[in-house]
Amino acid sequence: MASVQPFPEVEHQRALFPEGLMLDCGVHFAPLAVAYRTYGRLNAARSNAVLICHALTGDQYVAETHPVTGRKGWWAHMVGPGLPVDTDRFFVICANVLGGCMGSSGPRERRPDGTPWGTDFPTITIRDMVRAQKLLIDHLGISRLLAVVGGSMGGMQVLEWAATYPESVFAAAPIACASHHSAQNIAFHEVGRAAIHADPDYHGGRYWEHGVIPARGLSVARMVAHITYLSEAALTRKFGRRLRGANAITFLEDVFEVESYLRHQGSSFVRRFDANSYLTITRAMDYFDLAAEYGGDLRNAFAGRDVRYFVCSFSSDWLFPTSESRRLVQAMNAAAARVSFIEIRSDKGHDAFLLDEPEFHRALGGFLAGAARALGV
Amino acid sequence: MASVQPFPEVEHQRALFPEGLMLDCGVHFAPLAVAYRTYGRLNAARSNAVLICHALTGDQYVAETHPVTGRKGWWAHMVGPGLPVDTDRFFVICANVLGGCMGSSGPRERRPDGTPWGTDFPTITIRDMVRAQKLLIDHLGISRLLAVVGGSMGGMQVLEWAATYPESVFAAAPIACASHHSAQNIAFHEVGRAAIHADPDYHGGRYWEHGVIPARGLSVARMVAHITYLSEAALTRKFGRRLRGANAITFLEDVFEVESYLRHQGSSFVRRFDANSYLTITRAMDYFDLAAEYGGDLRNAFAGRDVRYFVCSFSSDWLFPTSESRRLVQAMNAAAARVSFIEIRSDKGHDAFLLDEPEFHRALGGFLAGAARALGV
Numbered sequence A, B: 001m002a003s004v005q006p007f008p009e010v011e012h013q014r015a016l017f018p019e020g021l022m023l024d025c026g027v028h029f030a031p032l033a034v035a036y037r038t039y040g041r042l043n044a045a046r047s048n049a050v051l052i053c054h055a056l057t058g059d060q061y062v063a064e065t066h067p068v069t070g071r072k073g074w075w076a077h078m079v080g081p082g083l084p085v086d087t088d089r090f091f092v093i094c095a096n097v098l099g100g101c102m103g104s105s106g107p108r109e110r111r112p113d114g115t116p117w118g119t120d121f122p123t124i125t126i127r128d129m130v131r132a133q134k135l136l137i138d139h140l141g142i143s144r145l146l147a148v149v150g151g152s153m154g155g156m157q158v159l160e161w162a163a164t165y166p167e168s169v170f171a172a173a174p175i176a177c178a179s180h181h182s183a184q185n186i187a188f189h190e191v192g193r194a195a196i197h198a199d200p201d202y203h204g205g206r207y208w209e210h211g212v213i214p215a216r217g218l219s220v221a222r223m224v225a226h227i228t229y230l231s232e233a234a235l236t237r238k239f240g241r242r243l244r245g246a247n248a249i250t251f252l253e254d255v256f257e258v259e260s261y262l263r264h265q266g267s268s269f270v271r272r273f274d275a276n277s278y279l280t281i282t283r284a285m286d287y288f289d290l291a292a293e294y295g296g297d298l299r300n301a302f303a304g305r306d307v308r309y310f311v312c313s314f315s316s317d318w319l320f321p322t323s324e325s326r327r328l329v330q331a332m333n334a335a336a337a338r339v340s341f342i343e344i345r346s347d348k349g350h351d352a353f354l355l356d357e358p359e360f361h362r363a364l365g366g367f368l369a370g371a372a373r374a375l376g377v
Helices: A126-139 A153-164 A183-198 A200-205 A215-229 A232-239 A257-269 A275-287 A322-334 A350-354 A358-375 B126-139 B153-164 B183-198 B200-205 B215-229 B232-239 B257-269 B275-287 B322-334 B350-354 B358-374
Strands: A014-017 A032-039 A049-053 A091-095 A145-151 A169-175 A308-314 A338-344 B014-017 B032-039 B049-053 B091-095 B145-151 B169-175 B308-314 B338-344
Touching: A014 A126, A032 A126, A049 A126, A049 A153, A091 A126, A126 A153, A126 A275, A145 A153, A145 A358, A153 A169, A153 A275, A169 A358, A183 A200, A183 A215, A183 A275, A183 B183, A183 B215, A183 B232, A183 B257, A200 A215, A200 A275, A215 A257, A215 A275, A215 A350, A215 B183, A232 B183, A257 B183, A308 A322, A308 A350, A308 A358, A322 A338, A338 A358, B014 B126, B032 B126, B049 B126, B049 B153, B091 B126, B126 B153, B126 B275, B145 B153, B145 B358, B153 B169, B153 B275, B169 B358, B183 B200, B183 B215, B183 B275, B200 B215, B200 B275, B215 B257, B215 B275, B215 B350, B308 B322, B308 B350, B308 B358, B322 B338, B338 B358
Parallel strands: A049 A091, A049 A145, A145 A169, A169 A308, A308 A338, B049 B091, B049 B145, B145 B169, B169 B308, B308 B338
Antiparallel strands: A014 A032, A032 A091, B014 B032, B032 B091
């Protein structure tokens, strides 16, 4: 895997904003590109738009075949005709995050002079991602979203959307997330970043000049992250301690099935994700601290906003445990916000929000249907 | 850190066994060296010997200045005159594990032809480590140990000692461990191994030929392992989300204190530990499955043995959670073994067994004192 080639460039549907935007780091970034996909039709009143915010390694290809991997969309079982996010009823939008690598402005995109941004891409925050999405929503002529929905880093964006642009959000569903990234979560991200930096193919972030990518480092980063997405129960059920060969104690690598699975996760990830994007986006997650943006009091992020919230956690999620969702709900309640909360019993860990969890699908579908009814959609 | 030098060779106190031993992998390994340290004096009846088994990255320098790092012994607050493992009363022994890098036979030691074993060192198990220690105990003229004590991988060795050589063990204290390594624990180890293998300075395990060590890979391995040793509460208390600089969002590396701490942990570790040893010993932990050695029934590992057990867990340890210790205790009870169990309330995570935990120290000290009284020591 010493000289894996960069993944192919693909044409993405994009909106271009020559005026750009002012970032939290103080840089005015322009021009700005936002790559996005839509599903369903915007109604005449422009009142049925649902924005989906993707997670760290997701992208805008929510409910269709992915142009790079050829695999089906990451929420294809959630978004579509008759599904919980019903495209017969809603106009669904998903944008590649600012800093991503599927067509939105990010380290992999080219500067006006034709060279990639690489590590010169500015440091961004979750709020910057949301600002970029706001430009897109304005561009699409939508003044208020029926709902903003997302899990994990997507949930962080949902929280920012409702806090920053409450007049543009009727309902908000932050799923499997928290008001800030914990020290442990930052630490796991830091291991991944250290692995990327340690890869000599990283070349100080200018790997494109050498026609390679830091595949080994990025693969290790993906492996450690992947463990945090699963529960012990999920890992055990999938693999237990099953050995790949009968005569286990005679060779050194890939003895346990879980290892071969993780190695596969790592090596397939590098074929679809950019290392500098990974560094940029994990940093944005680590910076996220909603209370800090509102004077250190989380209630201020919810008070005085006419947004209905749906908070959802999964019982075996140890990356964003239920206790973090409860903390959100308590602050919402203290701010007299309208909130419903559900903890889904699941042993699938953090990844549960991406998987077949019927109770979760019913609950989210019911919340969206209720919001639609309240708005007369 | 591209070309860190191997750490210096140090003279260690060793016992040599020309006849060697037969390993679980089927290799007859000879000659065999076991490096060890002792504290206190063996009494005339040879009945006051306490064997301490060290953890993955520990070694035999339990209660004295370490010859490589210059730091005090890893259990200096536990082992000494008047301390819970009282060297005024007990003859304390600790051996570097087979496969280690502080003088016992391992990948860093030289073959008869003068070249290091490296990756040619055979695959070993926890039971092999215990077999090597048994040779040492016989060599010291001790037919029965008053107690065998150890935490984490040391606890695995304690369990093997009592199961394999019950006639040589009066009391056994497996601490912060489990009857087997879980899928999640194996997965975290695998990330560390992948990081080492990904380092070009690894050179297929023959790094000594190039005068370098795979410092970056080993450092990443240490970082991820270190996170698993701490609790979220311990990480948060130590670092919270404190930023190292005032103007946080403007630079990319080492923004959070936890990152700088982890990087330091990684870079100091490589100056005292051998990468091939790390691969060998983590594998041995991953193979550990005590029930599997006894027909798939954990009770068989305890039944018919006249050993008194002291099982101890820590409430915030998520690497070897209390549920795993309870499983041990249940099997011991079902096998009519004599066992006392304590869960120590602590928010320090797995590392608690190495730290200042007065309740733990009192409990272990009390158990050893009781065993000594029962034997008339």
